[in-house]
Amino acid sequence: MKHAxxxxxxxxxxxxxxxxxxxxxxxxxxxxxxxxxxxxSATQExxxxxxxxxxxxxxxxxxxxxxxxxxxxxxxxxxxxxDEQIDLVADYFSRRSR
Amino acid sequence: xxxxxxxQATGALALAGCTSISAPGRARVVVVGAGFGGAxxxxxxxxxxxxxxxxxxxxxxxxxxxxVSNLVLGGSRTMRDITRxxxxxxxxxxxVLNGDAVALDAANKRVTLANGxxxxxxxxxxxxxxxxxxxxxxxxxxxxxxxxxxKAGPQTAALRAQLxxxxxxxxxxxxxxxxxxxxxxxxxxxxxxxxxxxxxxxPRSKVVLLDANPDVTSKxxxxxxxxxxxxxxxxxxxxxxxxxxxxxxxxxxxxDFDTVKGDVLNVVPPQRAADIxxxxxxxxxxxRWCDVDWRTLESKAMKGIHVLGDATLSATGMxxxxxxxxxxxxxxxxxxxxLLNGRDPNPSPVMNNTCYSFxxxxxxxxxxxxxxxxxxxxxxxxVRGAGGISxxxxxxxxxxxxxxxxxxxxDMLA
Numbered sequence: 001m002k003h004a005x006x007x008x009x010x011x012x013x014x015x016x017x018x019x020x021x022x023x024x025x026x027x028x029x030x031x032x033x034x035x036x037x038x039x040x041s042a043t044q045e046x047x048x049x050x051x052x053x054x055x056x057x058x059x060x061x062x063x064x065x066x067x068x069x070x071x072x073x074x075x076x077x078x079x080x081x082x083d084e085q086i087d088l089v090a091d092y093f094s095r096r097s098r
Numbered sequence: 099x100x101x102x103x104x105x106q107a108t109g110a111l112a113l114a115g116c117t118s119i120s121a122p123g124r125a126r127v128v129v130v131g132a133g134f135g136g137a138x139x140x141x142x143x144x145x146x147x148x149x150x151x152x153x154x155x156x157x158x159x160x161x162x163x164x165x166v167s168n169l170v171l172g173g174s175r176t177m178r179d180i181t182r183x184x185x186x187x188x189x190x191x192x193x194v195l196n197g198d199a200v201a202l203d204a205a206n207k208r209v210t211l212a213n214g215x216x217x218x219x220x221x222x223x224x225x226x227x228x229x230x231x232x233x234x235x236x237x238x239x240x241x242x243x244x245x246x247x248x249k250a251g252p253q254t255a256a257l258r259a260q261l262x263x264x265x266x267x268x269x270x271x272x273x274x275x276x277x278x279x280x281x282x283x284x285x286x287x288x289x290x291x292x293x294x295x296x297x298x299x300x301p302r303s304k305v306v307l308l309d310a311n312p313d314v315t316s317k318x319x320x321x322x323x324x325x326x327x328x329x330x331x332x333x334x335x336x337x338x339x340x341x342x343x344x345x346x347x348x349x350x351x352x353x354d355f356d357t358v359k360g361d362v363l364n365v366v367p368p369q370r371a372a373d374i375x376x377x378x379x380x381x382x383x384x385x386r387w388c389d390v391d392w393r394t395l396e397s398k399a400m401k402g403i404h405v406l407g408d409a410t411l412s413a414t415g416m417x418x419x420x421x422x423x424x425x426x427x428x429x430x431x432x433x434x435x436x437l438l439n440g441r442d443p444n445p446s447p448v449m450n451n452t453c454y455s456f457x458x459x460x461x462x463x464x465x466x467x468x469x470x471x472x473x474x475x476x477x478x479x480x481v482r483g484a485g486g487i488s489x490x491x492x493x494x495x496x497x498x499x500x501x502x503x504x505x506x507x508x509d510m511l512a
Contacts, residue, residue, distance in 0.1 A: 022432055023444060025146065029428040030450050033421055033506045034498075037145070042508050043501035072488065072495055073466050077450055080468020080484030085448070 020092065027085055028092040039093045050096035057090035125150045125438040128209055128219035130199040130374065132156035132184060135225030135406030135423035137510040142431035144190040150438055153217060154187065155209065157198040158251075161511060164281060165420045166456070166503045167250035171258050172291030173299075174459035180250060180503075186512040202378040204400045221434050223395075224380065225406040225423065226372035228280050235367050236343035236352075243346045244363045248280060260362045261292060266300040268361035271351055273341040275368040276310040278387075280408045280418045283316035283465065285309070285366065287455040290321070293329035294458050305333045306360065308353060310340035316417070317455065317465055317487050324457035324491060341365055371409035380405055387411035392471055392478045394443050395430035404430050415467055415480040417451060424506060425449035425469075446471045449478060454499035462495035463488040 028039065031049060035041050039049030049057060063069035064078035129140045132154050140154040161182045169175035184194045198212040202222065209217045230246065232238045247253040261270065270292050274285040289305050296303040314321050325333040343352040350359045370376065370386035380397050382389040388405040390397055392413060395404040407423035416422055426449060433443035449469045454462050467485035469478040488495060
């Protein structure tokens with residue numbers, strides 16, 4: 001347990017850029033204009049994405065994309081991203097602290 | 099107070115001709131212009147590689163947002179609401195230098211500021227915005243009654259004051275240049291905002307739109323519905339009406355066919371990449387725009403110089419918008435980090451765009467798109483099937499639009 005905490009602290013101390021793929025962070029940055037840098041939104045809506053479980057973001061994006069989840073703009077934006085891109089983005093935000 | 103001290107300190111360094119404010123051996127990025135493109139690029143280079151020195155040169159003391167600035171004209175927001183400070187960038191290690199870049203020396207890789215100091219760089223990012231082709235509107239020079247208010251700032255406040263001083267029953271004339279120009283939906287949103295103000299304060303007044311284009315260039319159906327349903331009889335739209343001259347003493351504007359008299363004349367002249375880009379030889383297209391490689395935003399005319407935002411030769415379906423500049427800046431920042439570390443940049447970048455327009459103080463419409471780099475065509479192309487416009491104006495999107503502004507300002511400045 002102690003060991004795990006030490007590991008987590010060591011990982012957190014690494015510069016962010018050492019932990020992530022450039023492709024994922026660039027894709028996620030396309031969300032940041034509306035959802036805040038690294039998915040930390042300054043507003044209630046659009047919501048913060050930072051720290052959300054990967055599955056939750058990926059499922060939401062697919063639901064926007066196929067229209068099963070109603071939205072104003074997200075259905076139009078989600079249709080611009082492939083399954084692979086959605087998974088990369090969802091994984092990236094799941095690793096951000098809230 | 100602290101900011102003032104910082105600016106004085108950096109100013110003193112620059113005046114002393116100090117060219118080594120960065121640590122030896124570290125890569126240096128200089129960014130000129132702290133708008134939606136430049137500020138975003140400066141912040142994201144530092145976020146993604148804190149080992150790179152970033153200096154951001156900006157002549158204004160504060161950021162005033164063009165997006166949502168039409169709300170100041172409509173009266174539902176103030177200049178304060180659309181103004182933000184630059185000092186949030188310091189915590190990312192961006193050195194913000196209050197100065198005016200006047201010349202680029204691509205051969206020796208340095209930027210000259212108006213005070214005579216120079217800044218050396220390994221990579222330069224130029225996000226200069228637009229300047230106006232005043233020559234294309236006879237009589238525009240040497241007068242101050244006719245405003246464009248197409249760069250948010252003092253002219254925004256001055257135009258609002260003209261609208262407030264206008265008597266009820268007056269005519270507000272807004273002229274729109276031929277596309278491409280900064281912010282495609284902006285003029286039509288402005289017509290809505292001025293009409294919104296007139297409806298409440300001066301109900302016998304009129305808005306006359308003189309559009310050089312054959313039709314409303316963005317969200318035409320949604321804007322026309324707003325004019326009919328919210329401002330019936332108040333907004334007159336004239337397509338194919340290019341303004342070629344103004345007379346500030348007679349208060350008239352002249353189109354190719356007609357002369358129109360108004361009480362407030364708001365003439366938005368045609369635009370091109372800002373002066374510094376033209377002077378430096380970065381303008382490649384039609385004497386107006388700078389062609390870039392969309393994988394890196396590097397100029398096609400000059401190596402080592404990256405151009406962002408409204409100054410670029412837009413790819414198909416790509417508006418000259420703040421959101422687009424923010425998206426371009428992130429592609430550029432990612433490429434700079436790879437290039438300065440000796441790696442290849444991402445071969446297939448993605449960008450998106452969202453333009454919200456307020457058709458009243460609360461109701462909003464949007465247009466959105468997603469753009470993917472296409473290696474075969476060597477350009478960004480809109481992703482087929484993605485993007486679109488609002489089905490109808492709504493207050494829900496009004497909430498999103500103001501949130502968009504707050505989040506994108508924070509994304510570039512905080």
